[in-house]
Amino acid sequence: MVPLAIHEFKTHNLLRCSVDDMGMDVESIRKDFPILDRKLPNGKQLVYFDNAATSQKPQCVIDAMSEYYSEYNSNAHRANHTLADEATTALEGARKSISSFFGTSPEQMVYTSGATEAINLVSYGWARENLSSGDVIVLTEMEHHADIVPWQQLSKEKGVEVRYVPIDTDSFTLDMDAFEVAVSGASLVCVVHTSNVLGIRNPIERIVELSHSQGARVLLDCAQGAPHERISFDQSGVDFMAISAHKMGGPTGIGCLLVKRDAMEQMTPFMTGGSMIKTVSVEGSTFQEGHAMLETGTPRIAEAIGWGAAVEWLDRHDMKEIHSHINRIASWTAEQISEIDGITVYGDPTRGDSSGAVSFLHDSIQSQDLALLLDEGGFAVRTGHHCAQPLMDALGVPSTNRASFWLYNTMDEAEAFVEHLRYVVDRFSDK
Numbered sequence: 001m002v003p004l005a006i007h008e009f010k011t012h013n014l015l016r017c018s019v020d021d022m023g024m025d026v027e028s029i030r031k032d033f034p035i036l037d038r039k040l041p042n043g044k045q046l047v048y049f050d051n052a053a054t055s056q057k058p059q060c061v062i063d064a065m066s067e068y069y070s071e072y073n074s075n076a077h078r079a080n081h082t083l084a085d086e087a088t089t090a091l092e093g094a095r096k097s098i099s100s101f102f103g104t105s106p107e108q109m110v111y112t113s114g115a116t117e118a119i120n121l122v123s124y125g126w127a128r129e130n131l132s133s134g135d136v137i138v139l140t141e142m143e144h145h146a147d148i149v150p151w152q153q154l155s156k157e158k159g160v161e162v163r164y165v166p167i168d169t170d171s172f173t174l175d176m177d178a179f180e181v182a183v184s185g186a187s188l189v190c191v192v193h194t195s196n197v198l199g200i201r202n203p204i205e206r207i208v209e210l211s212h213s214q215g216a217r218v219l220l221d222c223a224q225g226a227p228h229e230r231i232s233f234d235q236s237g238v239d240f241m242a243i244s245a246h247k248m249g250g251p252t253g254i255g256c257l258l259v260k261r262d263a264m265e266q267m268t269p270f271m272t273g274g275s276m277i278k279t280v281s282v283e284g285s286t287f288q289e290g291h292a293m294l295e296t297g298t299p300r301i302a303e304a305i306g307w308g309a310a311v312e313w314l315d316r317h318d319m320k321e322i323h324s325h326i327n328r329i330a331s332w333t334a335e336q337i338s339e340i341d342g343i344t345v346y347g348d349p350t351r352g353d354s355s356g357a358v359s360f361l362h363d364s365i366q367s368q369d370l371a372l373l374l375d376e377g378g379f380a381v382r383t384g385h386h387c388a389q390p391l392m393d394a395l396g397v398p399s400t401n402r403a404s405f406w407l408y409n410t411m412d413e414a415e416a417f418v419e420h421l422r423y424v425v426d427r428f429s430d431k
């Protein structure tokens with residue numbers, strides 16, 4: 001066990017972060033995120049490398065939510081007064097911006113609390129109605145728990161078979177030969193667009209083609225893909241897409257499920273109550289149609305407005321440029337830290353399609369201890385099983401540390417991180 005109370009870390013200099021080599025003006029992007037100037041209680045400058053857990057929010061998102069609460073806070077879709085009208089217009093305006101950002105129409109979008117609820121909505125609102133004992137659901141070993149547990153529950157209740165596609169632990173990619181076998185006779189394929197641990201983007205186009213050739217519907221978990229790549233729902237051909245706002249500059253507490261028209265027609269309500277009904281009498285109730293049937297109770301108005309502001313902000317940037325910027329930082333960091341004694345990197349951040357998550361483990365400093373030692377230097381990274389225990393089992397590790405980057409991170413921060421990690425390993429490993 002290493003001692004954790006250490007105070008001798010150097011203060012890193014992170015002031016040099018102007019224009020990225022790829023032409024992205026990172027310095028002006030950083031100005032939109034006041035939190036990035038924060039100093040930690042020990043006086044260290046914050047370096048935020050936990051973006052795959054949740055991203056920071058640009059000021060315009062904070063302002064849009066605060067403006068709603070201070071100027072037109074009201075319930076939506078209910079009353080006829082001015083404030084109610086403004087709230088409804090803003091809520092539905094956000095739906096238009098968000099659905100258009102994801103290349104589809106507002107009718108295909110159901111607001112949820114995040115990607116987890118979106119996946120549960122497919123499980124409760126579509127699969128319980130359309131699958132029965134003996135039907136097959138295909139998952140992968142690299143799914144987040146959000147895309148595993150709902151299917152295990154369904155399997156217990158309905159007797160559907162769940163098949164897991166393994167990963168190749170040398171390349172950290174999905175075993176596509178095994179996928180071809182697993183998909184045979186399947187009704188639903190649930191797959192993560194980009195792994196939150198490995199940063200690997202799956203071959204979605206091939207997965208959709210193979211799944212549809214078997215008549216299986218596809219649910220794509222885009223919680224990690226959406227902050228890094230411009231994804232078009234309509235062009236992707238997938239049947240369901242789960243998206244989380246808080247990893248792409250939006251607030252926590254909101255996300256959505258995008259649903260193909262014909263799949264929407266097969267859905268039944270997941271939760272019932274106000275808003276989603278047409279009529280209610282003591283004899284029974286009738287329901288709205290489409291997305292309106294799947295959204296119950298008071299909507300997440302402030303959160304939707306915040307997310308709308310986030311996609312409008314992101315839309316002003318070139319996602320390809322963002323991706324190359326992040327990729328450059330991630331691949332450089334991975335290469336550097338893999339040369340540090342005792343460190344193994346899981347995943348291949350040097351791949352052009354990586355999302356910028358760099359997972360690593362030291363062979364003698366436990367991941368929790370390492371995270372605290374990094375935090376002492378100002379560096380925020382994630383530690384643990386990352387809600388991906390089956391993947392940890394496949395990799396043969398209990399947990400990893402993960403540095404994950406977004407558009408406001410800089411090479412200077414990465415350099416300071418590598419320097420600090422080298423120092424920590426040198427000072428605390430059992431050599």
Ligand SMILES: Cc1ncc(COP(=O)(O)O)c(C=O)c1O
Nearest residue numbers: 114115116144146196223224244
């Ligand atoms: C791949 C993946 N899927 C699903 C989720 C859950 O998303 P949410 O927090 O929006 O429920 C996460 C969150 O970390 C994730 O990384």
